[in-house]
Amino acid sequence: LASPSLRVIADHIRACSFLVVDGVIPGNDGRGYVLRRIIRRAIRHGYKLGQEKPFFHTLVPALAAEMGGAFPELARGADHVVRVLKQEEERFAETLALGMALLDGAIGKLSGKQIPGETVFRLYDTFGFPVDLTNDIARERGLTIDEAGFEVAMEEQRARARAASKF
Numbered sequence: 001l002a003s004p005s006l007r008v009i010a011d012h013i014r015a016c017s018f019l020v021v022d023g024v025i026p027g028n029d030g031r032g033y034v035l036r037r038i039i040r041r042a043i044r045h046g047y048k049l050g051q052e053k054p055f056f057h058t059l060v061p062a063l064a065a066e067m068g069g070a071f072p073e074l075a076r077g078a079d080h081v082v083r084v085l086k087q088e089e090e091r092f093a094e095t096l097a098l099g100m101a102l103l104d105g106a107i108g109k110l111s112g113k114q115i116p117g118e119t120v121f122r123l124y125d126t127f128g129f130p131v132d133l134t135n136d137i138a139r140e141r142g143l144t145i146d147e148a149g150f151e152v153a154m155e156e157q158r159a160r161a162r163a164a165s166k167f
Contacts, residue, residue, distance in 0.1 A: 005046070005048050006045075008041065008045045009042050009045050009059070012041060012042035013042065013060070013063055014067075016039055016042070016081075016085060017060055017063055017078075019035045021071075021074055021077040039056065039088050039089070040092050040130060041132075041133070041136070043056055043089055043092055044096065047096060052093075054086060054093060056085055057089055060078050060085065061078060061082070064078040095127060095128045095129060096129075098127055098129075099128075099133070103115075103137060106123075107141065113142065113143050113144060114143065114144045114145065115138055115145045115146065117145070117149020117152060118149060118153050120134050120149070120150045120153075121149075121154060125153075125157060
């Protein structure tokens with residue numbers, strides 16, 4: 001595998017498939033959140049390779065064929081793994097396309113080498129675009145993100161949420 005993105009995808013399909021076979025489903029906390037982040041990172045690497053349609057779930061049968069002898073639970077649960085990964089992929093496809101367009105626009109307007117925390121927060125809060133993904137993209141382009149500015153915006157959002165919940 002010559003491409004770093006291909007290595008990431010190959011590694012991540014194994015990790016995700018075994019997590020799903022073990023009963024983990026993508027979610028917003030704990031192991032489910034870890035699974036969601038791994039899936040989304042793999043999808044983004046596919047996107048970098050020009051893959052704009054759901055593809056990640058289609059790798060499961062080949063993985064099951066390759067490793068099913070040593071891990072029969074993978075062979076038995078392959079259809080379930082495909083369904084779970086496909087559903088998460090479809091959910092993330094819109095987020096990725098929209099988020100990338102907005103991030104590219106923001107990067108195009110930068111005067112320095114740092115993406116403002118407010119921009120990172122808006123991508124995260126409004127569009128569900130993960131901060132670690134923004135950070136990965138920034139790093140690949142020789143940029144950084146304003147993590148302190150992001151934290152300030154996040155804390156302001158939490159304060160607004162607390163104030164609203166008092167009513």
